[in-house]
Amino acid sequence: MKKLPILTLTLVILLASCGKPPVYHSEISTGSPVKDGWTYVPPENGPYEGCARNLADGLTVEGGFLYFDGGVGEYTVPTRINLATGNVTAVCSDPLCAHDSPECPLYGIYHFLPLKDLSILAVQQYSVTEMTAVGQVIAEHVNRFIRYVPEERKRIILEELGSQGGSGPEVILENNRFYLSQVYNEEGEWVGGLSRMDLDTGNTEMLFEGYYDLLFHKDGRVWVSDGVGFFSFEADHPAPVLRPEFVGTSAMLPEYSRFSMDGTNLYITEHLNKTVRVLPIDGSGEYSLTLNFADYWYLLYPVGGWIYYFSGETTVIGDARIRGYASDKVELYGEEFRRCRPDGTEDQCVFRFEGEWASYRPLHIASDGRYLYCDYSWWEDPDGDGVYRDGDQHYSFPVNGHDNCSLLRIDGETREAKIITIREGTK
Numbered sequence: 001m002k003k004l005p006i007l008t009l010t011l012v013i014l015l016a017s018c019g020k021p022p023v024y025h026s027e028i029s030t031g032s033p034v035k036d037g038w039t040y041v042p043p044e045n046g047p048y049e050g051c052a053r054n055l056a057d058g059l060t061v062e063g064g065f066l067y068f069d070g071g072v073g074e075y076t077v078p079t080r081i082n083l084a085t086g087n088v089t090a091v092c093s094d095p096l097c098a099h100d101s102p103e104c105p106l107y108g109i110y111h112f113l114p115l116k117d118l119s120i121l122a123v124q125q126y127s128v129t130e131m132t133a134v135g136q137v138i139a140e141h142v143n144r145f146i147r148y149v150p151e152e153r154k155r156i157i158l159e160e161l162g163s164q165g166g167s168g169p170e171v172i173l174e175n176n177r178f179y180l181s182q183v184y185n186e187e188g189e190w191v192g193g194l195s196r197m198d199l200d201t202g203n204t205e206m207l208f209e210g211y212y213d214l215l216f217h218k219d220g221r222v223w224v225s226d227g228v229g230f231f232s233f234e235a236d237h238p239a240p241v242l243r244p245e246f247v248g249t250s251a252m253l254p255e256y257s258r259f260s261m262d263g264t265n266l267y268i269t270e271h272l273n274k275t276v277r278v279l280p281i282d283g284s285g286e287y288s289l290t291l292n293f294a295d296y297w298y299l300l301y302p303v304g305g306w307i308y309y310f311s312g313e314t315t316v317i318g319d320a321r322i323r324g325y326a327s328d329k330v331e332l333y334g335e336e337f338r339r340c341r342p343d344g345t346e347d348q349c350v351f352r353f354e355g356e357w358a359s360y361r362p363l364h365i366a367s368d369g370r371y372l373y374c375d376y377s378w379w380e381d382p383d384g385d386g387v388y389r390d391g392d393q394h395y396s397f398p399v400n401g402h403d404n405c406s407l408l409r410i411d412g413e414t415r416e417a418k419i420i421t422i423r424e425g426t427k
Contacts, residue, residue, distance in 0.1 A: 038086030041413075043369030045304045048263040052169040052214040055111035055123060058364030059373055059407075062114040066366065066373055067091070070405055070422055071398040075100045078112045078120060081407075081420070083368060088422055091120055093150040102126075105148060105155040111167050119149045121158075121177070121199070123167065147199055158202035169214045169259075171222050173235045175199050178214055178222050181206060194224065196235075207233070207240055213253075216261040218281065223266075227253050230279075246279055249286050262302035265342055269298045276300065278342065289344045294334025304369040306339040306412070308350065310362065317359060317379065318386040322393075330379060330388045332361050337372060337410065351410045351417055362408065363395075372410040394425075 047061065060067045061083075070079025070090065077099045078091040091114075092099055092106045101107060112122035125143050143161040148154070161182065170179035176196055181204070183192035193209040212224040221232040223245065230249075233240035258269045268277040276289040292311045301308040312335025320330045335354075340347035350372070353360045362374035375397045379388050396406045404425035410417045 040083055040086070041370060041411075042084070043304050043371075046369040047301075047303045047367060048216070048261050049116075050171070050173075050217040050263070051261045052171050052216055052259065053113055054169050055113045055121065055167040057113070057366070059366035059375065060114055061366050061368045061373070063116055063118050065114070065118070066368070066407075067112070067114045067120075068375065068407065069397055072100065072403050072423075075107075075398070076109045076112075078106055078109060078122070079422070080114070081422075086420075091148065091150055093153055105153070113172075115172060115199075117149075118151070119147055121172075122146050122148065123161070145202075156200075156202070158197065158199065159204065171214045171217050172199075173217045173220075173222065176235060178207075178217075178235070180212065180214075208242065213257070213259065215259050215266065218263070223281075225253060245281075246283070246286070249279060258298050258300075260300040260302055262307075262342065265302075267300050267302060267307070269293070269300060273298070287343075289340075291340070291344075292338075296333050299365075301365060301367050301372070302342070303367045304412070305341070307342060308337060308339045308367065308372065308412070310334045310336075310365075311338045312336050318381060318388050321387055321389050323390055332359070334361065339412065350412055351415055357417065360408070363397075367412075370412050372412060374408045374410070375406075376408050 053060065058068070064083055065080040066083055067078065067080045069076050070088070071077040079088060080091060081088045090097075090099055091112075092104055094104075097104050099106065106112075106122065106124070108125045109122045110125060112120050114120050122145075123143055124146050125141055127141055144157055145159040145161055147156045147158055149156070168180055170177060172178075175198060177199055178194065178196055181192040181195040183190070183206075185191050191209075193206045194212045194214075195204055195206045197204045210226065212226050215223040215225060215230075217223065217235060220235055222235050223230065223232045224242075225231070230245040231242040232245050233242050253268070254270050256270065260267045264280060264282075266279045266281060268279070269275075274291055274293050276291055277286060278289060279286050289307075291309055294310050294312050295314055297310040299309070315332045315335065316329045317332060318330050320328055332353075336352040337350040338347060339350050359378055360376055361378075362376050364375055366373045375395070377393065377395045380392050380394065381388060382392075394404065395402060396404055396408070398405060402425050403423065405422040407420045407422070408417060409420055
């Protein structure tokens, strides 16, 4: 059984590169014009809405929008693109707000997650200063959990987190949030448990002590695992009871298991394991799939009757002469997006990073059921000598002082790929 939770998500940035693809251009605005040249074909079947999600997912599809970080430099600016029109707007709905000062209700955000009603949940950091007896000023960064309602321009402070502010998988069902609480004793040991929060009032109650993986919700029940067994409970019951699920399966889960859901099956992949356990939630019997995951990519994206995954071998593109770089070679992990049916049949390549795309690699991934959306990173070799130096690595989103902001969109049916440029970088 898992003894301690990992509540702070560490994002492993995979290394990559790129060329000059077809581009859609956009600008952040508060209007709703139809973008010139924007084309979008809605999916027949979207992603399952009951999946556990994480505030640090990076990209999220919700309510016909794709949400992402549209910040500038050091500022995170929760932003969304209307998938039907291509129009891009900041989630902060004040048309005069620059989103880069404490006057912005979303200033200091570093993790956020959209809800079906188009409000967002977010972890917001702010500073508290204290004057010591000798006149020294001490600044402490503290965190709080908020909900922001764009239509009302209203921010609700749901919980003060203090110096804690990590994130982990959680389930949102109607107006309730199910998550692992961050409670520590005087010795600094985690003593929390699975909790339920009212997203209108912030009122919180611990339902079950100890560690649980939040998996998904279906038919008013939340499904979880304690690393040994699987359970579900009634989401709105005043005193819910854990009911065993998947009785008779081999339920022991090693560390770093990854979960995904399509409404019919629960998929489980394990760290450094290319075997996927498939547990039909109707109890019809467990089976397994063997997929050629790329190194460090053990996530599945089950949407529209398919299971998407990132596949392929590690590629070395040249030598690294970069301060602090972990290797003397620049390595790109994986080569292509693939998909198959839930039973493993019809396995096929959706898109391969080759030719003008050979040095692209995705970072975060989201899907609306037809399209894959990614932010990405790339390397440039200006003199063509095969040696990469400081400054040759770039990202499509605001990081390390760069103001770039763009997304890669891949059509799962036509295999076409396009870059959506939100803002040209200035550094």
